[in-house]
Amino acid sequence: MLRSSKAGATQVQPTAPVPAQTIRFTTPVVETPGIFLLTGWLWRIIRALVLLPFQFPVSVAAVAVSVGAYLGFGWLGLAVLWTVLDLGLLVWWRRWPHSFKAHVALRVLATWRRFWIYRRHWQPVLVVSGLAESYLERQYLPQIRGVTCSAWADRVRVKLVAGTSPSEFENRVAELAHGFGAPSCRVEVRGPRDLILEFPRRDTLADPIDALSVPDDPQDVDLSGLPVGIGQDGEPWKLRLHGTHVLTVGVTGAGKGSVLWSAIRAMVPAIGKGTAEVWAIDPKRMELSYGRALFARYADAADEAVSLLEEAVSAMQERAERYAGRQRTHVPSVRDPFVVVVLDEVAFLTAYHPDRDIRRRAENAIATLTSQGRSVGFCVLAALQDPRKEVLNLRNLFPDKIALRLDEASQVDMVLGDGARDCGANAHLIDPDLPGVAFVKLEGSPVPVRVRAAFVTDTDIDHMAAEPAAAGVGD
């Protein structure tokens, strides 16, 4: 019925000119001659063959030597060659396992994963996640420049399509991780159009870490790099306290206590010698009270805590006055020890306490300590559950921050700075079964790295407290 012209409906072919448009310009379709296609393919094959020895020198050499052995000595020659080669590899593996792992095992693994995981899935994953670019009806994909493997992760070096930015990858870390079957993905920008995608193969931080050993000699305590845990790459996580202030943020049960205690533990020899002091504020009375013998000052009630903070401010100012015009940096000594004010749940004093005067005094003292204490050997190491500005508007006075498990995605950038979540610091996705796992920005690393604090048990604290007590700390 509708097809009938009597019904008043006119059928118009989509490509037919509409009456008002008598000439319609369209792009002519020109068929590519077969010779061009063939030449294109030939060029690619020749280029790949020429580049092969440079890209995979060991594999190409192995194939070339095998072919030579076969041509020269037949099957027997080939069998002898491979037997000798295998025995050589066996001896290398048994005798120098680390070198074998770095030069053989991880390289073979990288080649395998490059082709089997990344090359094979590259186009579908990038197209579906929206990282393929189209221009004049042609599709452009970022290129894989290389894949390397470490003991725990694959690092895929990528050349970006001109005109795109790393933020497009940063916004799709979840899609990439799922697409390549990895637990997470981290983006590291190396230079223009050059970035690395890091895909862990397994979680190296899945098992709790026992309290780390403490050096016997106080001289060996490095206050600018105290070992407090392990990084995802298996290297020690070193926390700087001297010359900075540290804010540790995490929901209840995230493991803030383990960060505080690991830092205190790493300082024990210096505490024993008297070149470092811990002034502890413990509003919950649960976290720090166990190791009271280690602390030069301790307070739990709010008014005492504020007095302690004000005392720290006075001591800091007295030291600054003495140093003025004479000394620009602090060197820990028994006369002028490095003082760490450890503040558990700082919001109790600055936001939750009902007395306005307590809140104001606490905030003033913390602001003074954090803004003036660094160069004269005073450090504030604070723990906090809720990083919002309403709770702690002083958070920007802490140069170093640790993001343990957080409640919301938006809190990641509040703690670690803008763009941290885009780089893969998904602190809000940390497994609740992994207390002590955190994201931190380390010196020398432009992107946050995943770490786990060592777990200091009550027994460890007992042992720690025994030695400095003997040395007179806490009297």
Ligand SMILES: Nc1ncnc2c1ncn2[C@@H]1O[C@H](COP(=O)(O)OP(=O)(O)OP(=O)(O)O)[C@@H](O)[C@H]1O
């Ligand atoms: N680094 C760690 N490794 C393994 N287990 C840990 C670690 N840190 C904490 N835990 C476990 O998680 C529990 C909670 O840790 P912790 O009390 O330190 O959390 P928190 O963040 O301080 O919580 P709250 O704010 O409620 O005090 C601990 O009792 C311990 O069993």
